[in-house]
Amino acid sequence: MPVKVLIPTPLRPYTDQKEAVEIEGARIRELLDNLTERYRDLRKHLFDDTGKLRSFVNVYVNEEDIRSLDRFETAVAETDVVSIVPSIAGGAASPAVVEDEVGFSKEEIQRYSRHLIMPEVGMEGQAKLKKASVLMVGAGGLGAPLGMYLAAAGIGRLGIVDFDVVDHSNLQRQVMFSASDVGRPKLQAAKERLSGINPHIHIEGYETRLSSENALDLFRDYDVIVDGTDNFPTRYLVNDACVLSGKPNVYGSIFRFEGQVSVFDARRGPCYRCLYPEPPPPGLVPSCAEGGVLGVLPGIVGSLQALEVLKLVLERGEPMIGRLLVFDALQMKFRELRQRKDADCPICGERPRIRELIDYEEFCGIPQAREVERKMGVPTITVEGLKKLLDESDDVFVLDVREPHEWDIVRLEGATLIPLGRLPHEVQRLDSAKDIVVHCRSGARSAKATEFLLGAGFQRVRNLEGGILAWADRIDPSLPKY
Amino acid sequence: MILLTDEAVEAIRLHGRESYRDEACGVLYGRTAMDEKHVLRAAPMVNAREDERHRRFVVTASDYRRAEAEASRSGLTLLGFYHSHPDHPAYPSLYDLEHAFPFFSYVILAVESGEPKEMRSFVLSEDRSELLEETLQTARAERARPGGSGRAEGAGPRESGRPPRARSEGSEPSEERGEH
Numbered sequence: 001m002p003v004k005v006l007i008p009t010p011l012r013p014y015t016d017q018k019e020a021v022e023i024e025g026a027r028i029r030e031l032l033d034n035l036t037e038r039y040r041d042l043r044k045h046l047f048d049d050t051g052k053l054r055s056f057v058n059v060y061v062n063e064e065d066i067r068s069l070d071r072f073e074t075a076v077a078e079t080d081v082v083s084i085v086p087s088i089a090g091g092a093a094s095p096a097v098v099e100d101e102v103g104f105s106k107e108e109i110q111r112y113s114r115h116l117i118m119p120e121v122g123m124e125g126q127a128k129l130k131k132a133s134v135l136m137v138g139a140g141g142l143g144a145p146l147g148m149y150l151a152a153a154g155i156g157r158l159g160i161v162d163f164d165v166v167d168h169s170n171l172q173r174q175v176m177f178s179a180s181d182v183g184r185p186k187l188q189a190a191k192e193r194l195s196g197i198n199p200h201i202h203i204e205g206y207e208t209r210l211s212s213e214n215a216l217d218l219f220r221d222y223d224v225i226v227d228g229t230d231n232f233p234t235r236y237l238v239n240d241a242c243v244l245s246g247k248p249n250v251y252g253s254i255f256r257f258e259g260q261v262s263v264f265d266a267r268r269g270p271c272y273r274c275l276y277p278e279p280p281p282p283g284l285v286p287s288c289a290e291g292g293v294l295g296v297l298p299g300i301v302g303s304l305q306a307l308e309v310l311k312l313v314l315e316r317g318e319p320m321i322g323r324l325l326v327f328d329a330l331q332m333k334f335r336e337l338r339q340r341k342d343a344d345c346p347i348c349g350e351r352p353r354i355r356e357l358i359d360y361e362e363f364c365g366i367p368q369a370r371e372v373e374r375k376m377g378v379p380t381i382t383v384e385g386l387k388k389l390l391d392e393s394d395d396v397f398v399l400d401v402r403e404p405h406e407w408d409i410v411r412l413e414g415a416t417l418i419p420l421g422r423l424p425h426e427v428q429r430l431d432s433a434k435d436i437v438v439h440c441r442s443g444a445r446s447a448k449a450t451e452f453l454l455g456a457g458f459q460r461v462r463n464l465e466g467g468i469l470a471w472a473d474r475i476d477p478s479l480p481k482y
Numbered sequence: 483m484i485l486l487t488d489e490a491v492e493a494i495r496l497h498g499r500e501s502y503r504d505e506a507c508g509v510l511y512g513r514t515a516m517d518e519k520h521v522l523r524a525a526p527m528v529n530a531r532e533d534e535r536h537r538r539f540v541v542t543a544s545d546y547r548r549a550e551a552e553a554s555r556s557g558l559t560l561l562g563f564y565h566s567h568p569d570h571p572a573y574p575s576l577y578d579l580e581h582a583f584p585f586f587s588y589v590i591l592a593v594e595s596g597e598p599k600e601m602r603s604f605v606l607s608e609d610r611s612e613l614l615e616e617t618l619q620t621a622r623a624e625r626a627r628p629g630g631s632g633r634a635e636g637a638g639p640r641e642s643g644r645p646p647r648a649r650s651e652g653s654e655p656s657e658e659r660g661e662h
Contacts, residue, residue, distance in 0.1 A: 008550060009560040010583035019554075044610060045584060056581045058543045065543065085546055088563050090578040090588065091505055091538035092570035220533075 003031060003076050006083040014042040028059060029072035031082060046084070058085040104130075108200050112154055125314045126154060132313040133157035135222035137210055137238055139186045140164070141298030142228035142252050142305065144176035149306040151194040151201055155313070158194065159222055161206045162186045169482065173295045210234055212357035215241035224309055226250045228302065232279040233360035239264060239272035240357055243348050248312055248319075252305040257294050259301035259327040262320050262339070263308050266348035269321035274342035274349075279364040297329055378450040381462040383470045386437050390414075397434045401449040402441060402468075409482050412439070412468060420445050423452060432458050439464035439471075441482075483518045483617040484561070484587045484603045486510075490524040491620045494591055495598035497526045498566035502596040504535040507565040509549045510587065511558040519561045519587055525549075527563075538577070539565050562587030562603075569594055572602040574613040582606040582613055589618070 002022035007015045015021055023038070025031030036043040046057050053059070059066045060083040066074045076082060104112070104126070115121040115129075134155050136143050139162040150158055166174075166181040166189055181189040187205040194203050206218060210229075215237055219225055225247050227238045235253070242249035248265040251272060264271045304325070311317045324337040347354040361367060381389070389396050398415040400407065407417050418426050420440070430436060436458060440446040443466050450463040464470070472479035486494075490510070497506040507529050512521040527549070529539040541549075541563070553560045563586065567573075572592040574582075582588060584606050592599040604613040 008546075008583075009553070010585040013585050060543070060547075083547065085543045086583050087543055087581070088507070088541035088546055089539060089581045090507075090563075090565050090575070091534075092567040092575055 001026070001078050003078060004081050005031065005035060006081060008084055008086050010086060011042060011045060011084065014039050014045070026075060027072065028061070028066055028074045028076060028082070031076060032059070032072075056087040056089060058087055059083070060085055105200070108154070111198070111200070115153070120316055121314060125316070128313055128315075129154045129310070130156040132224070133159065133222045134224045134226060134309055134313075135159040135161065135219060136226045136228055137161050137234065138228035138230065139174075139176070139190045140170070140228060140230060141173045141254065141293065142302040143190070144174045145299050145302035146226055146228060146306045146309075147176055147190055147194050148197055149303060150309060151198045151203070153306075153310055154198065155201060155309070157202045157204065157222075159204045159206065159218070160187060160190055161208065161210050161218060162190070163207050163209050173293065173298050175299065210237060212237065212359065215357060216245055219245045219247055222247070224248050224250060224312055226252075226305055226309060228252065228305070233364045233366065235272065236279065236363060237357065237360045240347055240354060242266070243271050243273075244355075244357070248321075250305050250308045250312070252301045254293050254297050254301050256291055257297065257329045259297055259304075259329070261301055261304045261308070261325040261327070262323060263312070265319075265321050266341075270339045270341040271345060271348045273347055274345045275324065275339055277342070277346065281365060294329055297327075300327065300329075378447050378454065379462045380465045381437055382465050383473075383475050386464055386471075387475050389435065389437070393435070395434050397431065397436045399430070399436055399438045399446075399449070400440070400468075401438060401445050406441065406482070410468060410472070410480050412471065415439070420449055423449055427453070427456055430458065432460070434460065436461040437464050438462070440467050442467040442469050483619065484521065484589070485518060485619045485621055486521040486524070486589075488620055490521045491601070493524045493526070494564050494566075494589065494601065497524075498591045498593045498598045499596060501529070501566065502593050503568055505529055505531075505537065505539040505566050505568060506591075507539040507541060507563060509541075509563055510561045510589065511553055511556065512561045514559055514561070521561055521587075522558065524564060525552075536568055537570075560586075562589065564589035564591065566591045566593045566598075572600045574604050578604075579606075579613050582610075584608070584610075587616065588613065 002024055004020055005023050006020050007018060012018065021035070023031050023035050025034050032046065036046065046054060048054055061069060061074055061076055061080050066072070109116065112126050115126050116123060132155050134150055134157070136146055136159065139147065139160050143160070143162070147158065147160065164186045166177045166184050166186055168182055170177060171179060171182070176193050177186070177189050185207060187207050191203050191205055195201070208214060210218070219241050225238060225242050227235060227249055229235050229238065239249055242264065243266040246267055248263055249272070251260070251262045251264055253260045308320055311319055322339050324339050326335045326337060327333070328335070341348065343350050346352065398412055400411060400415045400417045401420040401423060402417070403419050404417065411417070416429070418429065430453070436453065438446040438449045438453070438461065443463060446467065447463050450461055453461045468479070469481055472481050494508065497508060500506070506526065508524055508526040510521045511523045511525065512519060514520070527541050527545055529535055530542045530545070531538050531540050550560055565588075567590055570592060572590040574588065574590060578588060587603050587605055589601060589603045591601045601618060603616050603618040605616050607614050
């Protein structure tokens with residue numbers, strides 16, 4: 001029982017220029033086998049080396065694609081018409097490579113030679129790196145070694161999301177930036193630095209805050225996402241967007257003398273939420289800006305992240321999936337904690353409750369905390385108000401509640417230091433008849449101190465808004481900021 | 483060799499310019515004579531890609547079947563397809579190679595900053611390993627025969643048998659090294 005098979009123009013040279021041929025077969029597989037038996041040269045154009053139908057060859061039974069029917073098992077009858085339909089597609093090479101997607105110039109061969117001579121990487125691995133796209137969220141302490149090593153190693157397309165400006169206080173650890181970059185957008189400085197390290201790669205910058213609105217769109221074009229953020233809302237956002245879009249999240253975080261590294265890939269292991277279902281209350285875990293960080297630490301943690309990215313792209317070694325590495329710089333100890341996927345995880349568990357991105361500020365309690373702060377409402381004074389007061393009166397007591405090491409950095413003339421923790425013990429040093437103005441670095445600790453003093457019966461006490469940083473900004477620019 | 487009428491060349495260049503930043507694609511109808519293809523008409527097709535349209539195009543199966551039907555109806559042959567490379571040279575990518583069919587000519591138009599530039603044509607080698615450049619000439623419609631001398635700007639005759647730019651992975655890597 002022969003079936004009519006329509007041959008497309010480009011394959012007619014293999015069917016003696018026939019537009020249609022009659023072939024025996026009850027199912028598509030049998031039909032195609034018989035067809036390529038009769039016209040042997042047709043086979044390599046229809047099937048690949050493993051015998052699979054080439055992805056750009058479509059087979060139709062009448063008006064239906066066999067992929068939407070029973071594929072090779074689709075039954076055919078004498079009245080059916082089978083058509084072989086080429087899918088016509090093409091396009092330019094990716095922006096990183098002009099002519100040949102896996103080709104390397106002479107300079108590139110030289111540049112990557114230490115990779116190429118290792119059989120574990122070789123030309124094949126280097127081509128994988130060149131074809132890979134990696135998105136870095138944040139160009140700060142972690143982003144510096146990440147960006148520089150990934151660029152140097154030849155990751156073909158590197159995306160960076162950051163909207164910050166280089167500040168003097170960044171230079172102690174963010175080695176991607178020079179002193180002359182202070183005041184420039186980080187993105188601009190980073191692009192220059194990274195393309196200086198490797199002009200053969202393509203760098204894309206996104207000068208925006210990663211948000212629930214843009215995260216999935218930004219992630220779509222990248223193979224691997226690297227989390228170099230410094231706050232909990234963004235960390236949960238990166239995690240959730242990775243889970244929802246099925247991408248690996250190379251995670252790193254740093255605080256003071258400690259760092260953490262892991263790879264979260266919900267398809268193969270736990271996600272960040274499996275480890276930390278809920279964020280800590282705001283203020284409990286200070287950021288680097290509040291708690292400080294040892295200069296070299298982000299260099300180590302960011303480099304470990306870069307290493308994990310290369311392993312994922314090269315598909316070599318054991319990725320840190322299901323393992324959390326905790327590094328203690330003071331003890332010089334690496335500890336490894338095993339992590340399991342949580343079956344009840346709200347986003348990657350068996351019954352996910354989160355199916356789209358949420359409001360992460362809200363989730364992390366940030367607006368709520370601001371509201372509490374606002375309600376606390378201790379009396380305040382602006383830096384301009386304090387300046388006027390000091391100019392007009394000698395009877396003002398300026399109380400500094402910071403720590404001694406901060407006092408060593410910068411202090412207000414005539415101020416008295418009583419660290420917040422010592423205040424209850426030394427409260428007798430204060431004179432309730434005087435005007436008391438309490439300050440700290442930015443105003444948070446001094447608000448607590450003001451509240452304490454009000455409770456202790458002092459009435460003429462006010463909190464300095466914005467702390468010594470505001471004083472340095474608006475009254476005495478000669479003071480250093482930290 | 484592939485010979486295009488001035489009208490066909492103009493149609494391709496116009497389409498490439500109008501679609502700029504996105505890839506334009508279309509079909510080439512004409513006749514074959516000996517080893518030559520004579521393109522009499524270039525007709526735009528819809529780029530059905532929803533993403534990455536600046537560097538990818540795809541023609542749906544139903545559009546392809548319509549093109550075959552149109553060729554039969556008008557007594558012409560489907561000779562191949564053209565597409566534009568916005569801000570990229572007129573050489574096939576590996577992606578083009580992977581999706582190439584035998585016999586068809588793949589005409590590529592480079593469009594730089596919105597301006598149509600050079601045009602080249604390629605055919606798949608018998609062993610599917612590379613896209614070989616073929617000589618591309620243009621001629622007025624009434625002189626659409628071998629030896630036509632009309633030439634459009636940037637689409638002059640090319641030596642055939644230039645070194646192929648797109649190869650399958652793994653084919654003679656040592657030679658690739660020397661080439662770039």
